[in-house]
Amino acid sequence: MxxxxxxxxxxxxxxxxxxxxxxxxxxxxxxxxxxxxxxxxxxxxxxxxxxxxxxxxxxxxxxxxxxxxxxxxxxxxxxxxxxxxxxxxxxxxxxxxxIESADVxxxxxxxxxxxxxxxxxxxxxxxxxxxxxxxxxxxxxxxxxxxxxxxxxxxxxxxxxxxxxxxxxxxxxxxxxxxxxxxxxxxxxxxxxxxxxxxxxxxxxxxxxxxxxxxxxxxxxxxxxxxxxxxxxxxxxxxxxxQLRKLPGWNEVRSRLVADYRQLIAERCPSVTVPFQQPRLSTFHIMPVVLPAGVVRQEVIDHLRENGIQTTIHYPPVHLMTLYRELCPGVQLPRTEDFALRELTLPLHPRMEAETVELVVDTLARAVQAETVVKAVA
CATH class of the missing domain: 3.40.640.10 (Type I PLP-dependent aspartate aminotransferase-like (Major domain))
Incomplete structure (x- = not known):
């Protein structure tokens, strides 16, 4: 995995x-x-x-x-x-x-x-x-x-x-x-x-x-x-x-991997968007993407997992969690809620190489395409 x-x-x-x-x-x-x-x-x-x-x-x-x-x-x-x-x-x-927007x-x-x-x-x-x-x-x-x-x-x-x-x-x-x-x-x-x-x-x-x-x-x-x-x-x-001595090098590897992700996603599954299109300072901790509206995220997650790729979600909105619905009732954050419904976090760590990124993006593209076809037929 x-x-x-x-x-x-x-x-x-x-x-x-x-x-x-x-x-x-x-x-x-x-x-x-x-x-x-x-x-x-x-x-x-x-x-x-x-x-x-x-x-x-x-x-x-x-x-x-x-x-x-x-x-x-x-x-x-x-x-x-x-x-x-x-x-x-x-x-x-x-x-x-x-949040400001799905892009930021x-x-x-x-x-x-x-x-x-x-x-x-x-x-x-x-x-x-x-x-x-x-x-x-x-x-x-x-x-x-x-x-x-x-x-x-x-x-x-x-x-x-x-x-x-x-x-x-x-x-x-x-x-x-x-x-x-x-x-x-x-x-x-x-x-x-x-x-x-x-x-x-x-x-x-x-x-x-x-x-x-x-x-x-x-x-x-x-x-x-x-x-x-x-x-x-x-x-x-x-x-x-x-670890601290290795941190600068690891952050640089993350930067290169994110650049690869951005290029390949734009080429191979352009309906998927990558936040932070405008350059800004970053340590590139995670690789969030936003799936197209209407795509069933769990189906995409399952497809990637079946192909040996773990994904996760960053984050379930805190204001919708049971504790905070009780402590802070009535909060509505439409941009956060929409982003959280469509966000998917892809693998990103310094053990990865450019070929690994290509594998992930190709698998993601197939998953999104399959979901799009199913939606169109339905």
């Missing part, structure tokens, strides 16, 4: 893990700190905070910024549910915003403005599929409305422009991401005081960690704020240090 996403792990990661085991120190320590510094350098900032997931990263950012009950936070519905969940974690209310499935600035109220305090921008939102437009909007800007950069590690939109950015190293630590995440913020608050909050609000107390030869510590158990461990950091 050709998978939608596939991590690349090899001898270097195994060696890094063995070194951690041999060291006898497994919890947050020197390797976590080294990974934080290396990740910060890649993104052109002074420092970062490593955590155990992107969900933890988003929660910590919202918590450290003081968002809470009575506050509203603008979020896209075309995202993984964690983006909205983290707003609920701090007691605030997610306000779902439509990023949060609509016009719809965001229409949904702003006196209670709106922040906006979470999701760099869907690795494509960056329009920084200057959103920064101007935030200044006019007095909003905090948070980046959900789960799809976009490795670009220096990420983390420059506003207060902080959250990253994911889950197993299907551009780089992985199996589970894991990180935060960058240009305000050092905000970053230090986040750093302390990730470890129960304690004033020192276990490794720090060992080096300082004193067992005492204090708790000066509410905190959480969101730490990264040494094994994940060790994998992350290896």
């Amino acid at each position: 050709l998978l939608v996403a596939e991590p690349i792990l090899g001898p270097e990661e195994k060696t890094a893990l063995a070194e951690v085991i041999d060291s006898g120190w497994l919890t947050m320590g020197d390797r976590v700190r080294a990974f934080e510094q290396a990740f910060a350098e890649v993104h052109g900032v002074e420092d970062s905070v490593a955590v155990n997931s992107c969900t933890a990263a988003l929660h910590l950012i919202l918590h450290a910024l003081g968002l809470g009950p009575g506050d509203e936070v603008l979020v896209p519905a075309l995202t993984f549910v964690a983006t909205a969940n983290c707003v609920v974690y701090v007691g605030a209310t997610p306000i779902f915003v439509d 499935p990023l949060m609509s600035l016009a719809d965001a403005e229409a949904r702003c109220t006196a209670r709106t305090k922040a906006v979470i921008l999701v760099h869907f599929a690795g494509y960056l939102a329009d920084r200057e437009a959103w920064r101007d909007f935030a200044r006019r409305k007095g909003l905090l800007v948070i980046e959900d950069a789960a799809h976009a590690p490795g670009l220096r422009q990420v983390g420059t939109f506003g207060e902080a950015a959250a990253f994911s190293f889950y197993g299907n991401k551009n780089m992985t630590t199996a589970e894991g995440g990180a935060i960058i913020a240009r305000d050092s005081a905000l970053l230090e608050t986040i750093r302390q909050a990730r470890g129960h609000g304690m004033t020192s960690g276990t490794r720090q107390r060992l080096n300082a030869r004193t067992p005492t510590y204090d708790v000066t704020m509410l905190g959480f158990n969101y730490r990264m461990d040494e094994m994940r950091a060790a994998i992350g240090l290896v």
